[in-house]
Amino acid sequence: MKELSHFDENNNAIMVDVSGKQATSRSAVAKSSITLATDAYEQVREGTNKKGDVLGTARLAGIMASKQTSSLIPLCHPLPLQKASVDFEWEEGESRHTLHISAFVKTSGQTGVEMEALTAASVTALTVYDMCKAADKYMVIGPTFLEEKIGGSSGYFKRDAE
Amino acid sequence: MKELSHFDENNNAIMVDVSGKQATSRSAVAKSSITLATDAYEQVREGTNKKGDVLGTARLAGIMASKQTSSLIPLCHPLPLQKASVDFEWEEGESRHTLHISAFVKTSGQTGVEMEALTAASVTALTVYDMCKAADKYMVIGPTFLEEKIGGSSGYFKRDAE
Amino acid sequence: MKELSHFDENNNAIMVDVSGKQATSRSAVAKSSITLATDAYEQVREGTNKKGDVLGTARLAGIMASKQTSSLIPLCHPLPLQKASVDFEWEEGESRHTLHISAFVKTSGQTGVEMEALTAASVTALTVYDMCKAADKYMVIGPTFLEEKIGGSSGYFKRDAE
Amino acid sequence: MKELSHFDENNNAIMVDVSGKQATSRSAVAKSSITLATDAYEQVREGTNKKGDVLGTARLAGIMASKQTSSLIPLCHPLPLQKASVDFEWEEGESRHTLHISAFVKTSGQTGVEMEALTAASVTALTVYDMCKAADKYMVIGPTFLEEKIGGSSGYFKRDAE
Amino acid sequence: MKELSHFDENNNAIMVDVSGKQATSRSAVAKSSITLATDAYEQVREGTNKKGDVLGTARLAGIMASKQTSSLIPLCHPLPLQKASVDFEWEEGESRHTLHISAFVKTSGQTGVEMEALTAASVTALTVYDMCKAADKYMVIGPTFLEEKIGGSSGYFKRDAE
Amino acid sequence: MKELSHFDENNNAIMVDVSGKQATSRSAVAKSSITLATDAYEQVREGTNKKGDVLGTARLAGIMASKQTSSLIPLCHPLPLQKASVDFEWEEGESRHTLHISAFVKTSGQTGVEMEALTAASVTALTVYDMCKAADKYMVIGPTFLEEKIGGSSGYFKRDAE
Numbered sequence: 001m002k003e004l005s006h007f008d009e010n011n012n013a014i015m016v017d018v019s020g021k022q023a024t025s026r027s028a029v030a031k032s033s034i035t036l037a038t039d040a041y042e043q044v045r046e047g048t049n050k051k052g053d054v055l056g057t058a059r060l061a062g063i064m065a066s067k068q069t070s071s072l073i074p075l076c077h078p079l080p081l082q083k084a085s086v087d088f089e090w091e092e093g094e095s096r097h098t099l100h101i102s103a104f105v106k107t108s109g110q111t112g113v114e115m116e117a118l119t120a121a122s123v124t125a126l127t128v129y130d131m132c133k134a135a136d137k138y139m140v141i142g143p144t145f146l147e148e149k150i151g152g153s154s155g156y157f158k159r160d161a162e
Numbered sequence: 163m164k165e166l167s168h169f170d171e172n173n174n175a176i177m178v179d180v181s182g183k184q185a186t187s188r189s190a191v192a193k194s195s196i197t198l199a200t201d202a203y204e205q206v207r208e209g210t211n212k213k214g215d216v217l218g219t220a221r222l223a224g225i226m227a228s229k230q231t232s233s234l235i236p237l238c239h240p241l242p243l244q245k246a247s248v249d250f251e252w253e254e255g256e257s258r259h260t261l262h263i264s265a266f267v268k269t270s271g272q273t274g275v276e277m278e279a280l281t282a283a284s285v286t287a288l289t290v291y292d293m294c295k296a297a298d299k300y301m302v303i304g305p306t307f308l309e310e311k312i313g314g315s316s317g318y319f320k321r322d323a324e
Numbered sequence: 325m326k327e328l329s330h331f332d333e334n335n336n337a338i339m340v341d342v343s344g345k346q347a348t349s350r351s352a353v354a355k356s357s358i359t360l361a362t363d364a365y366e367q368v369r370e371g372t373n374k375k376g377d378v379l380g381t382a383r384l385a386g387i388m389a390s391k392q393t394s395s396l397i398p399l400c401h402p403l404p405l406q407k408a409s410v411d412f413e414w415e416e417g418e419s420r421h422t423l424h425i426s427a428f429v430k431t432s433g434q435t436g437v438e439m440e441a442l443t444a445a446s447v448t449a450l451t452v453y454d455m456c457k458a459a460d461k462y463m464v465i466g467p468t469f470l471e472e473k474i475g476g477s478s479g480y481f482k483r484d485a486e
Numbered sequence: 487m488k489e490l491s492h493f494d495e496n497n498n499a500i501m502v503d504v505s506g507k508q509a510t511s512r513s514a515v516a517k518s519s520i521t522l523a524t525d526a527y528e529q530v531r532e533g534t535n536k537k538g539d540v541l542g543t544a545r546l547a548g549i550m551a552s553k554q555t556s557s558l559i560p561l562c563h564p565l566p567l568q569k570a571s572v573d574f575e576w577e578e579g580e581s582r583h584t585l586h587i588s589a590f591v592k593t594s595g596q597t598g599v600e601m602e603a604l605t606a607a608s609v610t611a612l613t614v615y616d617m618c619k620a621a622d623k624y625m626v627i628g629p630t631f632l633e634e635k636i637g638g639s640s641g642y643f644k645r646d647a648e
Numbered sequence: 649m650k651e652l653s654h655f656d657e658n659n660n661a662i663m664v665d666v667s668g669k670q671a672t673s674r675s676a677v678a679k680s681s682i683t684l685a686t687d688a689y690e691q692v693r694e695g696t697n698k699k700g701d702v703l704g705t706a707r708l709a710g711i712m713a714s715k716q717t718s719s720l721i722p723l724c725h726p727l728p729l730q731k732a733s734v735d736f737e738w739e740e741g742e743s744r745h746t747l748h749i750s751a752f753v754k755t756s757g758q759t760g761v762e763m764e765a766l767t768a769a770s771v772t773a774l775t776v777y778d779m780c781k782a783a784d785k786y787m788v789i790g791p792t793f794l795e796e797k798i799g800g801s802s803g804y805f806k807r808d809a810e
Numbered sequence: 811m812k813e814l815s816h817f818d819e820n821n822n823a824i825m826v827d828v829s830g831k832q833a834t835s836r837s838a839v840a841k842s843s844i845t846l847a848t849d850a851y852e853q854v855r856e857g858t859n860k861k862g863d864v865l866g867t868a869r870l871a872g873i874m875a876s877k878q879t880s881s882l883i884p885l886c887h888p889l890p891l892q893k894a895s896v897d898f899e900w901e902e903g904e905s906r907h908t909l910h911i912s913a914f915v916k917t918s919g920q921t922g923v924e925m926e927a928l929t930a931a932s933v934t935a936l937t938v939y940d941m942c943k944a945a946d947k948y949m950v951i952g953p954t955f956l957e958e959k960i961g962g963s964s965g966y967f968k969r970d971a972e
Contacts, residue, residue: 011209011210011211011214011215012214012215013213013214013215013218013219014213014214016212016213032303032304047173048173049173050176050178051175051176051178051237052173052174052175052176052237053173053174053175056175057175057236057237060236061234061235061236064234064236065234068230068233068234071230072223072226072227072230072234072285072288073223073285073288073289073292074219074222074223074226074289075213075214075219075289075292075293076292114291114295115288115291115292115295118288118291118303119288122284122285122288122303123234123235123284125306126234126235126277126280126281126284127235127236127237129276129277129280130235130237130238130277131237133276133277133308137308137311137319137321138307138321139307139308140304140305140306140307141194141280141284141304141305141306141307142194142302142303142304142305142306143302143303143304143305144287144302144303144304144306145300145301145302145303146295146299146301149299157299159299159300
């Protein structure tokens with residue numbers, strides 16, 4: 001005779017069923033940022049970082065990471081991506097300078113691509129950290145958030161102006 | 163006759179040589195956080211999130227991601243890890259509540275494990291996002307930063323009190 | 325002049341052509357099990373295993389492994405999955421106790437998801453083994469088998485009662 | 487003011503610290519098996535399986551999977567492997583025939599390689615299943631278990647004769 | 649106030665948008681080759697290579713690599729594959745012998761599968777190299793090229809006779 | 811009673827035992843090349859390729875692939891790498907232009923890093939192919955070969971001058 005597992009019967013992790021959802025065009029924009037001290041910042045801007053081209057490497061890392069999202073995030077559905085890109089903007093400050101990261105991902109599928117865009121933005125930032133950490137241990141990543149989401153049953157989402 | 167590539171000869175990406183470094187015991191603590199609206203927060207605390215146990219899933223995702231760091235971060239050296247853990251603390255707020263994430267990684271190797279700890283903390287936060295995004299699209303991840311680093315030629319690092 | 329390779333012309337591995345198959349809804353249930361000695365069993369039930377929550381971790385490992393099936397099984401076709409879940413039942417015995425594992429996977433595609441379900445069930449069991457092996461080296465995994473299969477040209481399959 | 491997370495403070499998953507362990511020579515043998523109906527069995531023996539050489543493919547899948555163990559098993563430590571092999575024995579029966587699988591893995595490290603050997607044996611069996619499933623849906627994998635373990639603080643382990 | 653990043657605004661890596669393309673049947677054939685000294689060649693032909701069956705292993709490695717193409721090639725779109733195969737032909741020479749490799753990949757998708765076929769052919773050749781390198785360090789891989797491509801907006805492509 | 815598997819007892823694939831080898835400093839240089847038509851070549855040189863910076867992307871792809879070598883090449887031992895770099899030289903021709911690729915990899919381990927260097931060079935070339943294939947379908951990759959190898963029991967190897 002078999003006995004049901006009791007302490008475990010609620011709150012079980014599941015990759016939820018999306019078979020009832022429509023395969024439609026979906027895209028998402030996620031934002032992140034990282035602050036750099038002046039030395040680290042100048043290395044990036046002047047191309048003197050000893051690990052090489054920081055923004056080019058970080059952008060590629062982000063794009064490649066978007067394709068690994070369903071391996072990294074346990075309950076995320078695998079999706080074929082149609083487009084992925086990462087853009088940068090610099091905001092100079094007094095003693096620290098901010099690299100603004102914007103990741104865009106697009107697909108046609110049954111679930112949205114927020115996680116793909118957020119993963120791309122996060123790994124882009126982590127890669128900048130890795131390349132600049134010899135010059136600055138005080139870098140701060142984030143805030144990281146969803147900026148915009150198009151498609152899917154929940155409709156259009158645009159984060160309010162801060 | 164061969165001509166050197168000119169426009170590309172500076173700033174080339176490289177996985178730098180660490181063969182001259184000592185293989186010593188190294189560890190790192192990275193911090194991240196994510197803010198949740200009350201609905202999403204209560205789902206996590208009460209175990210009613212439809213994808214299952216949020217903190218348990220996110221912790222595992224972070225630990226597993228620490229082992230993928232050198233695949234995700236292009237110029238990061240592969241390292242065998244000796245320990246990885248993720249801890250949480252809640253900070254309740256007025257309308258939004260903050261989950262503080264602390265990731266610890268330890269190895270014996272020629273390079274530090276900051277990136278492994280930062281990757282663990284980031285993927286932990288991303289997993290919380292994935293599991294709660296049906297309830298809250300305004301979650302914000304970060305700040306994400308290095309809290310402490312032990313071992314290696316640059317010695318002990320502890321981030322100043324905020 | 326070229327000569328055909330002879331000793332190798334038969335029995336060559338191939339990822340067979342599925343382009344002629346219909347992309348239809350398909351699902352599969354696979355079963356596995358693992359036996360634990362009383363000490364290991366009590367650690368799982370009472371939450372005192374030193375590696376943490378055994379069933380929660382094993383379930384997630386199984387779900388995540390289902391997404392890696394086509395990387396692990398050489399001639400398996402890659403498939404986007406729509407749902408994956410793992411359930412447990414305990415059967416207490418005299419000296420050893422059996423954890424019954426049931427893995428469910430669903431997709432819409434040109435091939436079935438038996439391998440995804442079997443991989444999920446197997447990796448779930450392997451994870452229980454990993455977490456309990458300090459307490460019990462005599463654990464036995466299996467039998468592991470296909471319980472049910474829905475969709476595809478071969479139609480409905482349900483394993484006979486044992 | 488911060489409040490500790492309560493419902494989650496016990497039983498947290500952790501990749502436990504192995505830094506205090508000796509890096510010594512370690513090896514393990516794991517066993518699994520799979521039963522095949524006569525048709526499927528003859529395809530394997532006669533080299534007429536439409537996916538190709540079943541045992542050669544399954545053996546390679548097992549060896550390759552041993553190298554992915556720490557990616558698949560969440561709390562398993564990454565280890566460089568020094569040797570991996572998979573051997574087969576056939577046991578013919580009345581209506582079903584059993585393929586016995588034996589996987590051997592060796593390393594020099596701080597943790598044992600049971601999980602690598604068990605993963606190799608399991609993925610070998612799963613690959614046989616994948617290649618023969620068009621001919622037989624009643625294949626059964628297992629029992630899968632640790633046969634022998636050499637090295638490490640727990641010393642030599644040899645499973646008792648069945 | 650934010651300032652645009654200047655030195656980085658051109659030539660940014662992007663996974664280009666394929667959402668406007670038709671999902672049609674596509675296939676590709678890629679060719680590669682590797683030359684072996686007589687000793688290494690005889691090991692392959694006679695089955696005496698100490699790492700085992702060279703062509704069987706190399707074929708599987710190529711097929712499996714085709715499924716990893718979008719992880720390896722940074723700006724390649726992920727595609728579910730419908731078929732993958734690798735074929736060999738030997739061309740005996742005076743002192744060195746050439747193994748001709750032909751990889752075929754097929755899908756239904758929005759982009760072609762040239763890269764999948766080229767990756768399969770390349771990894772097949774690299775695996776032969778790995779298995780024979782104890783006997784011959786002068787092996788040469790290539791030329792590696794696209795032989796044929798079917799489907800997609802650019803139409804049929806067949807490389808001119810050499 | 812068990813019967814040994816006969817048709818499979820020779821030529822079995824194995825990841826051979828390297829436990830008897832010394833862990834010493836080892837490095838390798840591999841070379842590859844790819845030829846481009848003038849249009850494709852000018853896109854690379856002038857930074858007008860629609861997928862972005864070709865050489866920067868290809869270099870990173872090669873470095874990252876070197877870290878995946880033991881996943882791609884079935885019987886290759888996993889190795890932690892200490893350094894990886896990729897360099898380029900252009901050789902202009904009449905109608906086609908050759909990009910010469912040189913990949914360097916270094917480790918301290920029990921096996922050499924030829925395969926890591928060859929994999930890096932190959933994936934670098936494949937990435938150039940991917941980014942230029944819209945402009946040129948006649949690109950040819952290779953010859954790809956080992957140029958130099960330092961360390962290990964077989965001693966120093968330097969390919970003869972061409």
